[in-house]
Amino acid sequence: MSDMNEYILKTPLSVDDILPLQKGDKVSLSGEIICARDATHRRMMVDIDSGKTLPFSLTNTTIYYAGPSPTPPGKIIGSIGPTTSGRMDQFMEYFLKQGVRATIGKGERSPETKKLIEKYSSVYFITCGGAAAYLSNFVVRSDVLDYEDLGAQALVRLWVIDLPLLVAYDCHGGDLFESGKICHRRIILL
Amino acid sequence: MKEISIEEIIPEIENALVDMNLCSPELLRCQMLDALMVEKSEAAREMLSEILENYIVAEEHKLPLCQDTGMIMAEVEIGIEVRIIGGTIQEALDEAIRRAYQKNYFRKSILADPFTGKNTGDNTPAVVFIRQFKGDGLNIHLLVKGGGCDNISALGMLTPGCSPDQIKNFILRELDKNASRACPPLVVGVGIGGNAAYALYLASLALARPLGTSHPDSRYRQWEEQWREDINRLGIGPQGVGGLVTCLEVRIESHPCHIASLPVGMVCSCHVFRQKKLVW
Numbered sequence: 124m125s126d127m128n129e130y131i132l133k134t135p136l137s138v139d140d141i142l143p144l145q146k147g148d149k150v151s152l153s154g155e156i157i158c159a160r161d162a163t164h165r166r167m168m169v170d171i172d173s174g175k176t177l178p179f180s181l182t183n184t185t186i187y188y189a190g191p192s193p194t195p196p197g198k199i200i201g202s203i204g205p206t207t208s209g210r211m212d213q214f215m216e217y218f219l220k221q222g223v224r225a226t227i228g229k230g231e232r233s234p235e236t237k238k239l240i241e242k243y244s245s246v247y248f249i250t251c252g253g254a255a256a257y258l259s260n261f262v263v264r265s266d267v268l269d270y271e272d273l274g275a276q277a278l279v280r281l282w283v284i285d286l287p288l289l290v291a292y293d294c295h296g297g298d299l300f301e302s303g304k305i306c307h308r309r310i311i312l313l
Numbered sequence: 314m315k316e317i318s319i320e321e322i323i324p325e326i327e328n329a330l331v332d333m334n335l336c337s338p339e340l341l342r343c344q345m346l347d348a349l350m351v352e353k354s355e356a357a358r359e360m361l362s363e364i365l366e367n368y369i370v371a372e373e374h375k376l377p378l379c380q381d382t383g384m385i386m387a388e389v390e391i392g393i394e395v396r397i398i399g400g401t402i403q404e405a406l407d408e409a410i411r412r413a414y415q416k417n418y419f420r421k422s423i424l425a426d427p428f429t430g431k432n433t434g435d436n437t438p439a440v441v442f443i444r445q446f447k448g449d450g451l452n453i454h455l456l457v458k459g460g461g462c463d464n465i466s467a468l469g470m471l472t473p474g475c476s477p478d479q480i481k482n483f484i485l486r487e488l489d490k491n492a493s494r495a496c497p498p499l500v501v502g503v504g505i506g507g508n509a510a511y512a513l514y515l516a517s518l519a520l521a522r523p524l525g526t527s528h529p530d531s532r533y534r535q536w537e538e539q540w541r542e543d544i545n546r547l548g549i550g551p552q553g554v555g556g557l558v559t560c561l562e563v564r565i566e567s568h569p570c571h572i573a574s575l576p577v578g579m580v581c582s583c584h585v586f587r588q589k590k591l592v593w
Binding site: 127147149162189190191192193194195198201202203204206207208209229230231249251252253254255256257258259260274275287289291299300302303304305306307308309310312313 | 354355356357359360363364366367370371374375376377378379380381382418419420421422430432459460461464482485486489493494495496543546547548549550552553554555556557583584585
């Protein structure tokens with residue numbers, strides 16, 4: 124693990140930004156990212172399919188799977204950590220086809236999603252689940268773009284500075300969960 | 314007959330809920346520091362450092378430890394000599410949740426119906442289990458439980474011939490598949506016996522124990538310790554990035570069961586273990 128590289132990247136991410144990334148690398152990400160979780164994805168799909176234009180471009184966008192806690196007065200945002208990414212696997216190909224470049228969440232995803240990430244030259248980052256108050260420190264601005272009625276699942280644009288991420292699935296088939304587990308395994312599972 | 318008014322217990326439950334969402338217990342911080350001492354991989358250490366830093370930021374800025382401020386589960390033990398006045402225990406819990414979650418900008422994550430998508434708007438209702446005992450006390454064990462860790466709950470209807478090792482292997486296989494999605498290091502609750510529904514209830518009950526309390530029976534205590542060590546040999550690690558600490562504690566609860574059955578329930582808590590016991 125000592126061979127992990129560190130990258131400083133800015134959104135929108137290009138394919139060239141993503142190609143050198145390897146599983147386990149550390150990334151500090153700055154710029155605009157889009158916050159969306161289950162209901163947000165479903166709503167965006169309905170809107171796109173019915174010909175509506177979304178209030179942002181999906182091309183080379185980074186989606187953060189997160190539903191923040193409400194913003195207290197005088198704060199930029201409430202606590203905001205990642206939610207389980209696997210639940211968004213069902214939307215993955217649709218949004219990759221629309222141009223989404225990277226996703227941020229927590230936990231392993233389906234084997235199909237891993238293949239899609241390779242096929243579309245995408246990357247899956249993770250950030251620390253349950254460190255949500257800490258992670259709110261990296262958000263410098265947040266705007267609700269649409270779907271306010273969804274509450275915590277509203278479509279939100281965040282501006283982040285140096286959001287700390289790890290590369291979980293790179294675009295070459297590398298998988299941090301798999302390699303990390305193999306490296307630390309001390310038992311034969313019956 | 315001892316009378317307890319819900320007006321008396323509501324503010325205490327409210328305060329407990331606020332505290333649980335903002336402050337981690339001292340022992341949890343110690344366990345996480347111990348984990349940091351054990352882990353060698355940079356990825357695992359990074360995750361643990363962020364978890365430790367989160368305790369400080371949450372307390373200082375009065376922000377919830379996790380954006381998922383959970384669904385409230387309450388295990389209620391009520392003495393037969395106690396009369397609750399002013400409303401039901403469910404009403405008392407729901408009122409306390411309403412107040413705590415609205416005043417403190419906690420996330421409201423409960424849908425009124427699983428299919429309509431309409432939020433109840435105040436994080437109610439709580440999931441409540443009530444048991445009676447002989448006496449004049451009222452104990453409420455509160456758990457704030459996020460959705461991510463609840464999603465990896467499992468029920469295994471094993472056969473009565475199974476050995477404790479086979480039960481352990483069921484737990485290990487489930488965690489190997491799913492633990493990375495549930496924010497490890499985890500606290501793992503295991504319920505053995507009863508029936509299908511009761512095994513899962515027992516597993517939840519096991520999570521209602523405070524940190525650092527092992528089973529009073531030495532046989533179960535030994536399994537709790539051995540199973541924890543074996544879960545940690547899986548190599549899943551903090552947040553699933555690979556590492557030596559996947560599980561902080563295993564808790565087992567058991568119950569008599571049918572001669573034809575061996576139900577085993579597993580319910581886990583993420584590393585943001587939010588538990589409190591209130592006594593009247």
